[in-house]
Every structure is written in structure tokens, then in C-alpha cells.
Amino acid sequence: MTADIVLSELTTDDLWVLLQEDLYDGLNEEVVAEVQEALARGEHPQTVLQKGLIAGMDVVSADFRNGVIFVPEVLVAANAMKAGLDVLRPYLSRSESPPIGTVVIGTVRGDIHDIGKNIVAMMLEGAGFEVINLGKNVTVEDFTRAVKAHNAHILGMSALLTTSMPYMKEVIDALAAQGLRERVIVLVGGAPLNEVYAREFGADAYCRDAYEAVHTARRLLHIRLRGDHESG
Numbered sequence: 001m002t003a004d005i006v007l008s009e010l011t012t013d014d015l016w017v018l019l020q021e022d023l024y025d026g027l028n029e030e031v032v033a034e035v036q037e038a039l040a041r042g043e044h045p046q047t048v049l050q051k052g053l054i055a056g057m058d059v060v061s062a063d064f065r066n067g068v069i070f071v072p073e074v075l076v077a078a079n080a081m082k083a084g085l086d087v088l089r090p091y092l093s094r095s096e097s098p099p100i101g102t103v104v105i106g107t108v109r110g111d112i113h114d115i116g117k118n119i120v121a122m123m124l125e126g127a128g129f130e131v132i133n134l135g136k137n138v139t140v141e142d143f144t145r146a147v148k149a150h151n152a153h154i155l156g157m158s159a160l161l162t163t164s165m166p167y168m169k170e171v172i173d174a175l176a177a178q179g180l181r182e183r184v185i186v187l188v189g190g191a192p193l194n195e196v197y198a199r200e201f202g203a204d205a206y207c208r209d210a211y212e213a214v215h216t217a218r219r220l221l222h223i224r225l226r227g228d229h230e231s232g
């Protein structure tokens with residue numbers, strides 16, 4: 001019960017705890033108000049994301065893994081996460097300069113987990129990339145079509161299930177078959193993945209989180225553009 005709590009009277013540390021708890025309980029309105037309160041205090045949007053929303057989702061993940069909560073509770077928490085992210089989106093994706101590159105991103109077919117992928121998309125936008133977010137349950141055809149249509153520099157694929165993860169290889173193989181593989185940097189992410197799988201599937205890099213995604217996207221694009229410049 002958070003109705004009697006006056007947010008402005010809380011310390012910032014208590015505000016993070018409340019935000020995490022309300023996210024866990026799926027209290028969308030409270031989560032929105034707490035994110036707004038943190039921003040009004042001058043907290044950096046990435047701090048709000050990390051200390052409030054992601055920290056709350058970490059508890060959800062742990063309790064789901066340990067059988068304390070089940071899919072319905074996770075879904076409710078995920079909705080609250082989404083409500084909080086909607087408030088943060090304009091702050092995280094604000095960029096005044098022209099795009100530094102184009103990214104096509106999506107969660108692979110058979111998989112509807114999109115929270116992490118959406119965070120990566122927002123952070124890439126914030127870093128100055130143009131991002132085409134294809135959503136979740138994305139097919140080989142939709143990925144390859146979008147890479148071609150947008151002349152993407154980077155393709156990002158997300159998978160949270162061990163069963164959906166191998167689909168990444170199908171997408172990468174299709175890119176190769178269509179002569180597009182050399183043109184695009186492929187980044188992959190999601191809980192079950194690691195460097196070894198990424199290499200096995202033919203991706204250029206695995207990124208543990210959104211920060212690493214931004215850093216890797218910038219680094220590999222820089223190397224790619226420098227190479228193009230030198231060979232052209």
C-alpha cells in the first residue's frame with residue numbers, strides 16, 4: 001500500500017527501494033510517479049533505469065527462477081516496467097545530431113521477451129543511432145527485408161529462450177545467402193547467450209547489457225567505416 005507515501009519526503013535511496021517494490025507488484029501508476037519523481041530530483045535517466053527499473057526486474061527474475069512467482073506475476077511486473085520505460089524513453093533516446101548509423105533490431109521468432117531489447121534500442125537511439133525496432137517474434141524474412149530496405153549498418157537480435165536462440169543462426173545464414181552478411185555488423189544479446197554461442201551462430205559480438213551494446217556498436221561501426229574509407 002503506497003497511497004499514503006509522500007514521494008517528495010523520501011530519501012532517494014528509499015525512492016529506489018519503493019520503485020523496485022512497486023515494479024515487482026505491478027503498480028503501474030506508482031512506478032510512473034516514482035520515475036517522474038526521480039527525474040524531477042535531477043537523477044540521470046540511466047541511473048533511474050539502472051537503480052530503479054532494472055534492479056526491480058532483477059528481483060522479479062530471481063524470484064521467477066526460484067519458483068517464488070509465476071508467469072502471471074512476471075507479466076504484471078513486465079507491464080509496470082514498460083510503463084516506467086515509457087516515461088524514460090524521451091530522455092534516453094534524445095539526440096540532437098544526425099544519426100551516426102542505422103540499426104535494425106528485434107527479438108527472434110518464437111520469443112516474446114522484449115524488455116531488454118527495447119532498452120538496448122532506446123540506449124542506441126540515445127547514443128545517436130537511428131533505430132528500426134521490428135518488435136518481437138521477428139522472422140528471417142522480416143529481418144533480412146529490413147536490413148536491405150534501411151541499408152542497416154547494424155543488425156541486433158535478442159533471444160531469451162534456449163529454444164529461440166538458434167534462430168539467430170538462421171537469420172545470419174539467410175543474410176549470407178542474400179549477399180548481405182558482409183554489409184552488416186551483427187550484435188546479439190539475451191540471457192541464455194554468451195560469446196561462444198555468438199561466434200557459433202556467426203555473429204560479430206555478444207553484448208551482456210545495453211551499455212555494452214552501445215559501446216560495441218560504436219566501436220565496431222568505427223572500425224567498419226575506417227576500413228571502408230581506407231579501401232575506398
Ligand code: B12
Pocket residue numbers: 054057060061064065071072074075078105110111112113114115116117119120155156157158159160161162163187188189190191192206207208209210211213
Ligand atoms: C519478464 C520475463 C517474461 C515475460 C516477458 C515480458 C516481456 N514483454 O518481455 C513473460 C511473462 C511474457 C515471459 C514468458 C515466458 N518466459 Co520468461 N522471463 C522473464 C524474465 C523474468 C525477465 C526477462 C527480462 O525482461 N529481464 C530484464 C532485461 C532488462 O534483461 P535482458 O532481457 O537480459 O536484457 C539485457 C541483456 O540481455 C541485453 N540484451 C537483450 N537483448 C539484446 C539484444 C541485443 C542486440 C543486444 C546487443 C543486447 C541485448 O541487454 C539488455 C538490457 O541491459 C526472465 C528471467 C531472466 N533471468 O532473464 C524469464 C525467462 C527468460 N523466461 C523463461 C521462460 C521459460 C518463459 C516462458 C516459456 C514461460 C512459460 N512457461 O510460458 C514464456 C515464453 C514465452 C515466449 N514464447 O517467449 C526462462 C527461459 C529459460 C530458458 N533458458 O529458455 C527465463 C530465463 C526464466 C527462468 N529462469 O526460467 N517471461
